[in-house]
Amino acid sequence: MAFAQRNVTAGVTPGADPIKVMVVDDAVVIRGLLTRWLGEDKALKVVGSHRNGRLAVEDIEKSNPDVVVLDIEMPEMDGMTALPLMLAKKRDLIVIMASTLTRRNAEVSLKALSLGAADYVPKPESTSEVTTSVDFRRELIDKVKALGARAIRMRAPVRTMRAETRAGQTSQPSAPTSPAARSNVDTRASFRGAGPQGAVAAPKFKTRPYSSARPRILAIGSSTGGPQALQEVMKEIGTAMNDVPVVITQHMPPTFTAILAEHMGKAALRPSKEGEDGEILKPGNIYVAPGGKHMTVEKEGGAVKIRLNDGPPVNFCKPAVDPLFDSVSKAYGSACLGLILTGMGSDGANGVRTIAAGGGSIITQDEETSVVWGMPGAAANTGMCSEVLPLKAIGPKVSRVLKGSTR
Known part of the structure; x- marks a missing residue:
């Protein structure tokens, strides 16, 4: 859990x-x-x-x-x-x-x-x-x-x-x-x-430019308030994710993550399921980390596969965002787009640094629209995000970035 x-x-x-x-x-x-x-x-x-x-x-x-x-x-x-x-x-x-x-x-x-x-x-x-x-x-x-x-x-x-x-x-x-x-x-x-x-005007944060590489994967981390935020984002980006897989770590226990995956599929009108160990990532598909397991990705030959592990909690969470983000950066480098949504704690902040160091881009949710501004706040304060946006603006922006435009 x-x-x-x-x-x-x-x-x-x-x-x-x-x-x-x-x-x-x-x-x-x-x-x-x-x-x-x-x-x-x-x-x-x-x-x-x-x-x-x-x-x-x-x-x-x-x-x-x-x-x-x-x-x-x-x-x-x-x-x-x-x-x-x-x-x-x-x-x-x-x-x-x-x-x-x-x-x-x-x-x-x-x-x-x-x-x-x-x-x-x-x-x-x-x-x-x-x-x-x-x-x-x-x-x-x-x-x-x-x-x-x-x-x-x-x-x-x-x-x-x-x-x-x-x-x-x-x-x-x-x-x-x-x-x-x-x-x-x-x-x-x-x-x-x-x-x-x-x-209330949103505080200003140090940001970095978007990667010049078009994303080949979208990785999302969320926790408290995440299901609602994910639903809104997925509805918006459904038609924009044809060419990329989406991997999600939402802090949730077993059973809940399976149902969350079903909800994400209905929102995006795309195939969606819990990730399975050894499964090859396919564009246009959504993969949710199963409760009680860490989900990462691994490059093997010309494919990228999901890996699940039963290691100890990271940031007191299992699944955790940091392991997913670290692995996505390693597999995709500058062609990685990360997104941090509402949630308690600071899980994902280290992963944000890793994605940025690899040349990828990160968008995070602003304080005003977050149920709890722990995870997105920690991400924003790294100074490594490309933008800090209100929830309603995230879906449209992600859609544009996935299609190759950062404007």
Whole structure:
């Protein structure tokens, strides 16, 4: 499975009010355990604990959580039914789905992301495994902290703008807030809807020119928020990838990666599957690193083949982006295009350096449109990327680069 980064405190401001969390799970032992784990972290405060979705929905306005950890299968009202009702009551609420590693739950979890959930955490199969899983506990807490902090930061400019608006209305009562200003506030208030139209100017980074060589492969790394970002990029570049294979490392556990590959194929209208050891890369095909295995590529004769290995986690992740990027650079050199999308931690940053050293090009997602700006931020700060772009601009740009134009 994918391992969360250790000691994730991105965006958690020392001395700030704790992130408010609600736990929703029908199993009393699990609910109590998650509540205790979260409550022991000083950056977090549990404000609600419920056995089903109905009770949680009824309590949203009173408890006013920043983050909800939501089980999928519950009596009276399950997680998928409760999800849109919660988001209707609090549009910037962060919902993290919790589900066991079954194919059905993996499919439901990915569907939940398309309906507004921010992320998911895969639960071990049994209660005893949950109670002893250090990895599950770490991933849960890290994601709650990273996503909760992001949501709070997104609300801060809105509060400032509203205060400024009220002050302006006090001194100039005849000047109403313009529709454009209201739209801008709404856009920045929405965690899930943040886009390139956001009012905060993106920071400037040192960049390097694109390679003069036309790409012969596209390698993508992503984590938290990645499935949604990948979906948008794949829809855009489907017709542009006829001449290149696409290899993807998304931090995900087994079962989830197989379903992700199916989703990528539907989005791009191209063949897509989990990579298999020894498989020859074919242009126009998408290959997703299977959960629990590192995926790399290797040149052999006139072909490039996929290699899977069961080595130790890299950057606490398995699969990891760095091994894929390193191998792609070795096989393709300056004809490699890398892409880093939203995700926690810094996996991929070393691979970005390797691709750049080999003469290849890298595009990374900007902070404003990233669910978590860990991986893309680390990539941008290497100074080795060719561009740092909002999500909606990435697909069109990748398409042009794949066709031989960097403009």
